[in-house]
Amino acid sequence: MADTRNRQRRHNRGQRQTSSRLPFTKMHGLGNDFVVIDLISHPASLSSEQIRELGNRHRGIGFDQLLMIDAPNRPDADFLYRIFNADGSEVEHCGNGARCFAKYVLDRGLIANSPIHVETANRLLTLHRNTDGQVQVDMGEPEFTPASLPLDAQQQDSYQTTVNADGSDHLIEFYAVSMGNPHAVLVVSDCENAPVKSLGARIGKLPLFPQGVNVGFMEIQDRNHIRLRVFERGAGETEACGTGACAAVVAGIKAGLLNNTVTATLNGGQLQINWQGEGHPVLMTGPAATVFEGHITLPKRAGTGE
Numbered sequence: 001m002a003d004t005r006n007r008q009r010r011h012n013r014g015q016r017q018t019s020s021r022l023p024f025t026k027m028h029g030l031g032n033d034f035v036v037i038d039l040i041s042h043p044a045s046l047s048s049e050q051i052r053e054l055g056n057r058h059r060g061i062g063f064d065q066l067l068m069i070d071a072p073n074r075p076d077a078d079f080l081y082r083i084f085n086a087d088g089s090e091v092e093h094c095g096n097g098a099r100c101f102a103k104y105v106l107d108r109g110l111i112a113n114s115p116i117h118v119e120t121a122n123r124l125l126t127l128h129r130n131t132d133g134q135v136q137v138d139m140g141e142p143e144f145t146p147a148s149l150p151l152d153a154q155q156q157d158s159y160q161t162t163v164n165a166d167g168s169d170h171l172i173e174f175y176a177v178s179m180g181n182p183h184a185v186l187v188v189s190d191c192e193n194a195p196v197k198s199l200g201a202r203i204g205k206l207p208l209f210p211q212g213v214n215v216g217f218m219e220i221q222d223r224n225h226i227r228l229r230v231f232e233r234g235a236g237e238t239e240a241c242g243t244g245a246c247a248a249v250v251a252g253i254k255a256g257l258l259n260n261t262v263t264a265t266l267n268g269g270q271l272q273i274n275w276q277g278e279g280h281p282v283l284m285t286g287p288a289a290t291v292f293e294g295h296i297t298l299p300k301r302a303g304t305g306e
């Protein structure tokens with residue numbers, strides 16, 4: 001049944017007519033904010049320039065990421081999930097966005113109930129909305145090979161490099177983790193006062209990371225609690241980063257610093273992260289919120305009389 005529906009959806013995608021008024025929903029996960037558009041119900045295509053303009057917090061709607069809901073390519077998925085940073089770059093994963101994705105499709109009846117199987121650029125996520133409204137995401141397994149980020153280095157348990165920021169050289173040590181998207185995790189003694197914006201921006205531009213990287217600054221409070229701030233690739237420091245929280249906890253567990261279930265406190269609130277070790281997926285649980293609905297007015301297409 002689902003596959004018949006998805007075959008029809010994929011067929012419709014081939015017939016894509018660009019709508020001139022495109023409905024959107026503004027959502028957030030712990031203050032990491034999103035514009036969500038449903039391309040199954042409202043076929044449209046957006047250029048990276050249009051995405052950048054929509055992401056502008058003064059001239060557009062404003063968001064950290066734009067999330068697109070579309071018909072899946074895989075027969076074992078209910079939906080396709082595409083993610084674009086505010087700078088217009090398309091990326092592989094967004095954890096806070098996945099929780100909002102689940103809320104969106106369930107609230108609108110695009111699917112009757114959990115579990116929801118969601119195809120991304122490089123993995124299959126499973127989303128469950130709990131009775132308390134929180135959403136649990138099976139984020140897939142972390143990867144540590146340099147090629148999985150990518151990271152231009154030989155594989156090690158941790159990496160060291162020198163970064164120039166704020167006019168001086170900083171020798172940094174970081175863990176490299178892929179959650180489908182790349183993360184460099186630094187352990188710091190004082191998260192509140194860490195140079196997240198200056199150092200995060202510089203690390204993100206290092207040639208070590210040919211496709212950029214999300215930079216996490218993790219303070220270990222005890223074996224079950226961390227404080228985390230993330231300078232995100234393509235968005236800057238955000239209120240929260242779901243994949244960043246997963247990457248940080250995985251790095252801490254792998255380094256023997258954390259237990260298997262950790263509460264991560266980000267600027268915008270808390271996420272529960274669980275990882276049972278290599279060969280297991282990372283489970284992330286947290287909230288999702290809808291803020292408002294609106295319409296994007298797209299430029300009329302030449303020759304269509306729209």
Ligand SMILES: N[C@H](CCC[C@H](N)C(=O)O)C(=O)O
Nearest residue numbers: 094095096181232233242243
């Ligand atoms: N900036 C990330 C994508 C969004 C991740 C974040 N918002 C999350 O909740 O995981 C990247 O370029 O890989």
